[in-house]
Amino acid sequence: MADWKRFVPAALFVFGWLLTLSAERQQASALDRPLKSMPNPLVGVTGEERVIPEDEQQVAGFSDYVFRIFQLDSLNAFSVYVGYYDSQATGRTIHSPRNCLPGAGWQTVESGRVDLPMNGGSVTVNRYILANGPAQALVLYWYQGRGRVAHSEYAVKWDLLRDAATRGRTEEALVRVMVPIPPSREFSATDWRDRQRQADDLARRVATELLPRVDQALPPWERSA
Secondary structure: OHHHHHHHHHHHHHHHHHHHHOOOOOOOOOOOOOHHHHOOOOEEEEEEEEOHHHHHHHHOOOOOOOOOOOEEOOOOOHHHEEEEEOOOOOOOOOOOHHHHHOOOOOOOEEEEEEEEEEEEEEEEEEEEEEEEOOEEEEEEEEEOOOEEEEEOOOHHHHHHHHHHHHOOOOEEEEEEEEEEEEOOOOOHHHHHHHHHHHHHHHHHHHHHHHHHHHHHHOOOOOOOO
């Protein structure tokens, strides 16, 4: 039997190179309307539009975005960010929050995934609990576009290359829901669980409402046969 396994790394390298080359030749998929035209109220709360500084926009590299802060009783109840990329290529792809948030001073306390209902089924998103000094927050984030909702960065990269090669499209959005966890009134495990449970419940309700809105705002995608 020929020692074909020796050629597997080279074959994978060539395959990846061809897919990457295809990614440079895809078409941009413009939005029909700006993301800021998405309905504002979420879970009965109206958000305030926030502007991302120009230098941060340049680093992120998105084509369009919406960033809203939602307040209850003068406190920041949660925030929603959607950054859309009409095409992706080398040097201009979505930055994972898993890498960006630590750079902003946030440290991961807990990480995992949760399932949320969508269109009669369910989708899986990332769930993080973060700390920045005394501040704590619960974050849900996911990647949405081209008919999919994904949580795995590896799956996202594979789908990106495959769709670039076969369909000439790589548009996608990063969606993030961030819920501050209120400060503790007492130092106990029960108190921590209660505060975390409240943030979890709010984040899930916000994300569940947000998922179909983002889906409607993005360019349509017909799955290939």
